[in-house]
Amino acid sequence: MIQFFDVSKVYANGTVALNRVSFQVAKGEFVFLVGPSGSGKSTVLRLITREEKPTEGKVLINGRNTVRLSRREIPHLRRKIGVVFQDFRLLPKLTVAQNVAFALEVCELPRREIKRRVASTLELVGLADKAGVYPHELSGGEQQRVSIARAVVNNPIVLLADEPTGNLDPEHSWEIVRLLETINLRGTTVLMATHNDAIVNALQRRVIAMAEGCVVRDELRGSYSNEAQNSI
Amino acid sequence: MKLRTAFRLAGEGMANLRTRSGMGLTAVTIITLAFVIQGLFIIAFLNLNSLDESLTQRLQMRVFLRDRANPVAVGEALSRFPEVEAITFVGKDEALENLRLQLGERSDLLDLMTENPLPDTFVIKVNDPYALPQLAEQIRSFPEVEEVVYGQESLGKLLDLVTLISRFSLLGMVVIFLATLFIAVNTIRLTVIARKTEIEIRKLVGATSGYIRAPFVFEGIYMGLVSAGLASLAGDFLYRFLLTRVPTALPFLPILPREVVVPQMVAALFGLGLVMGIVGSWLSVRKYLK
Missing domain, CATH: 3.40.50.300 (P-loop containing nucleotide triphosphate hydrolases)
Incomplete structure (x- = not known):
């Protein structure tokens, strides 16, 4: 690997x-x-x-x-790798769901597919109820979970x-x-x-x-x- | 890239402009002003070019042959001069026909004549206006040649001047274009810097360079096209104004009609706006894509 x-x-x-x-x-x-x-x-x-x-x-x-x-080919390599940082690197003007969807939009998936995968990934990280919330309204741990969701939403x-x-x-x-x-x-x-x-x-x-x-x-x-x- | 993605990124480019609307407005105003000057250069360039062409056309020499001279032999001899660019033969019958057309309604005057008094003629175009007098002297010495007629030497000097000015206007266009490019690059760069984190994240989640670049390219294109549109309106207005003044103030200066100049100017401005937008945004994102 x-x-x-x-x-x-x-x-x-x-x-x-x-x-x-x-x-x-x-x-x-x-x-x-x-x-x-x-x-x-x-x-x-x-x-x-x-x-x-x-x-x-x-x-x-x-x-x-x-x-x-x-x-x-580099972008395609990166789509197989999820990355999480100490400082979360979330976009403050996007909601939790939009931040997670960010990684899928890049791959040009159909909108319905993006919605479905974002929902299931937020479920996985335990933030299904925070989809419409902005990062600054979350605790540090929650923010990091959003960034993990963004990293794994593409099934790396x-x-x-x-x-x-x-x-x-x-x-x-x-x-x-x-x-x-x-x-x-x-x-x-x-x-x-x-x-x-x-x-x-x-x-x-x-x-x-x-x-x-x-x-x-x-x-x-x-x-x-x-x-x-x-x-x- | 899918069309749907392109639309979305185009919308993002618009949003970029809107969030920094003050900066965008300033840039568009300056670029528009630059494009108005650009338009004036284009107007000057087109008119000078047509003046240049019409002057060049007058740089002809007419060689009239004696009766019974052999036109083929003379034509061959003439084409051997290095200064000669093109030769057209106008036979005496053709010349008469041309005259008849020129006379129009009064062409019946020609019916009074029993035979065609017009000579066979060679129309010669030369590549160097200063060579005209000397060339004429040489051709005049041909036994078959009755007379040689050509435009004045001063025409050549005028032509040189016109060519020089039109080259200057071309240089001016290049300089103005580079200046607008500079403004566009710096305006877009501000957006790029403001969205650095987004670019970084996009790179990490596997966005292609084209995808990352697209919103900025659209932003540049919008600025270029809006500026080109405004400058086109101003340019059209200015040209219409010129058309009312120039013919009376400078009657000897031929000026092209609006239908010829304005569409070309508008096309050129939009083309430049598009290129400026694309190249400008390309340059401003380049550094952050490495």
Whole structure:
């Protein structure tokens, strides 16, 4: 599903963001990407969405080398990938339903189909009753659920979440993680970059730990840090 | 892109203009003024071109042959001059027929004549007006040639001047177009910046470049077409005014009728407006699509 082969990324300003990173994520996996700020987590996500190209090495998504994608193919790759951010990135002038529909309009689906899928996705994230509400009227956790709805409404094969709980209190953070687990159970591969050690330690999922642009640890039932594991 | 999507994005472009209507109005006003000047240049250009053409047509030389001269041989000799661009032969019978047409009702005068007094004639177009006197001198020395007649040399100078002015008006049109493009780019760029987040999200959810660009292209097209429409009205008004004044103030200056000039001007302005809108919006979104 997601394959990194000896991927290095050097930005134009000379910063080495990734240094010979290799890992594979299979279909249906739930993976935590952990590590301090600047360790390269976000770069990994940006390479998957093809916002960046690797300086060296290969990134394969669903078997396709992202470097070889033409400009016309990139949008179609992105339609298979849902992305959620720490800051939600909702459009303030659109209602919840319109924000979610935004991702489907781009694919030029028939209006009735858009309506149907938006309704069922809002149901999934538990916001069916908030369809006509504007983002600023929602709590942070609810806003993040809208942004998750927007990310999955198109039935992506992968859901990338970049610190999705970063702006939320613990209670709402757990809501979001449970929602991501539900989405994962429906077959979507989930890759979540996070600093939230409590969640990572509790869930006991696969953990890929990064430091200074390298993968330093990749465990199937991992925890946030080595120390945490040793203490168990 | 589906037609339905195109309509929706066209509506979005309209909404963009409306939310920043003050800015849009300012831009449209300035672009309209620029297009009025553009229209004046177009009017000048069309008229100068027609003046140029009519002057060029007068740069002809008429070579009258003696009776019993062989026109074929002379024609061959004439066509060998490098200054000669085109040669037309008008036989004496044809010349008589032309005269008859010119005389119209009084053509019966010609019936008084027992034989055709008109000579065989070559009408020669030259490529360089300054070559006329010398060329005439050479042709006059042909034994078969009775007489050579040509327009004055000063015509050539006038022609040069007209060509120069019409080139200047062309340059003016280019400069004005670039200026309007600049205004359009900067106006649309403000909308683009205001909608940066939307563009980013659209990119992430897999919108094609065309889809992201479309609302801005429509916004540009609206500005261009509205400006072109207003400038066309103003241009038509101005041309009608010119038509009432120029013939009396400058009677020697031929001016084209409104039916010829105004449709061409309107077509050119709308064309420029369209191109300005499309190119302008293209340029202003480009940076954000990378």
